[in-house]
């Protein structure tokens with residue numbers, strides 16, 4: 343019977359295993375550490391819950407108000423799409439310890455065999471793969487399978503065994519801070535983004551609400567990672583009035599790949615999620631993309647188990663993936679280049695968040711996971727607003743610069 347090994351039982355790996363089992367494929371799920379909790383803000387689009395039939399009781403909070411702070415602006419606006427619907431117009435906040443466990447256990451309930459062990463290496467042969475892993479007692483074992491799905495995250499051992507280089511990485515630091523009920527009330531339905539050199543020179547900082555705590559974190563791109571602890575301290579200083587009585591309960595840090603790999607598939611192997619570099623560079627959003635790529639890779643492998651060659655898998659996984667999502671990746675990368683890198687860009691970005699057209703466009707795309715076509719009249723309106731805002735912000739920063747020099 344054909345067998346597929348999935349390495350990593352987080353969001354990408356569990357959805358891959360779940361899909362393989364739905365297709366009747368014998369599946370082994372190899373996880374380094376069953377107690378591991380992926381450091382993560384846990385913001386998930388509601389689409390993930392409907393796409394994979396996930397119960398809403400895994401959602402800690404439904405965020406319906408987004409707040410964006412730049413050094414000079416404060417913008418607060420509803421999470422609302424072009425066709426307002428309270429059932430779907432929110433950002434789900436989950437705790438990865440619950441969310442990932444649910445997905446893993448569901449894959450197991452469908453018959454995926456779970457093994458706790460750390461993948462050390464994969465040998466690829468003409469008739470199959472041999473995966474060498476170490477169990478918790480440092481004993482070495484071998485799994486033979488027809489193909490492997492690498493869902494083993496940013497430091498993927500499967501990618502290394504395929505001879506691939508490390509992707510460019512950013513680092514994300516996050517602290518979970520438990521707040522008294524009174525202080526949590528402010529975060530009941532709110533999530534905040536902070537822009538600025540002092541909290542995140544090239545990405546953004548965030549505060550995401552969970553059941554009884556908030557997750558406050560910062561992203562730092564290549565070359566800025568040494569400053570990450572200080573950036574997080576600066577964010578907490580900014581939030582001192584809201585977090586004053588809070589108790590720090592967990593500190594987490596992890597790398598995020600900042601570029602997709604050239605290929606997602608290889609002979610007898612497919613990479614998904616962070617292992618494939620499928621995080622959105624602008625937002626650091628990777629959960630939905632890991633799940634979707636896990637599903638698509640599993641379907642392609644199941645279809646070609648008699649000949650899981652790079653060419654076959656690229657035709658049925660890489661090609662449809664990029665057909666569906668290339669424009670999303672390109673647009674969001676462009677948005678990052680024009681939004682986060684200087685105070686002028688950040689002020690324009692925050693000011694544009696007050697524009698109802700921009701709000702609708704943002705949430706239509708985020709909630710549906712597609713760049714929605716924009717009518718030309720709306721494009722014209724946004725462009726005019728952007729030019730006016732850019733000119734106003736440039737003049738303001740110039741005036742402030744002149745005043746600062748004079749002082």
Ligand SMILES: Cc1cc2nc3c(=O)[nH]c(=O)nc-3n(C[C@H](O)[C@H](O)[C@H](O)COP(=O)(O)OP(=O)(O)OC[C@H]3O[C@@H](n4cnc5c(N)ncnc54)[C@H](O)[C@@H]3O)c2cc1C
Pocket residue numbers: 349350351352353354355372373374375378380381382383384385386459460461462493494495496497498499514515516559594595596597598614615616617621626627628629630632
């Ligand atoms: C601080 C931070 C905040 C984030 N916030 C958000 C957010 O709010 N929303 C969002 O969408 N995304 C967010 N992301 C990104 C998101 O966490 C990732 O994109 C997502 O978890 C990727 O899922 P994955 O299944 O590809 O890999 P991962 O979640 O990284 O899981 C990899 C799995 O593989 C296992 N593994 C690794 N190596 C081996 C091995 N050798 N053998 C066996 N098992 C192995 C690991 O133990 C782990 O279980 C954030 C990331 C960080 C770091």
